[in-house]
Amino acid sequence: MQEINFSVEGEFVELNQLLKLTGLCDSGGAGKMIVASGDVSVDGQQELRKTAKIRPGQVVTLGDVKIMVS
Numbered sequence: 001m002q003e004i005n006f007s008v009e010g011e012f013v014e015l016n017q018l019l020k021l022t023g024l025c026d027s028g029g030a031g032k033m034i035v036a037s038g039d040v041s042v043d044g045q046q047e048l049r050k051t052a053k054i055r056p057g058q059v060v061t062l063g064d065v066k067i068m069v070s
Helices: 015-021 028-036
Strands: 002-006 038-040 059-062 065-069
Touching: 015 028, 015 038, 015 059
Parallel strands: 002 065
Antiparallel strands: 038 059, 059 065
């Protein structure tokens, strides 16, 4: 499993933007489609809210990629 460490600037980052900023998709719109597909989980739970607020300490998983948010 590939692990990516991502540091949030500010209080949170929206889930679709996180996918874009980590290079897992090309745009925020593509990120929204990935989230809507049901393939993304946050802290082990499926997340369908495209603009869910991801805060430091949370772990986002997409396929075999794990994003550690700090």
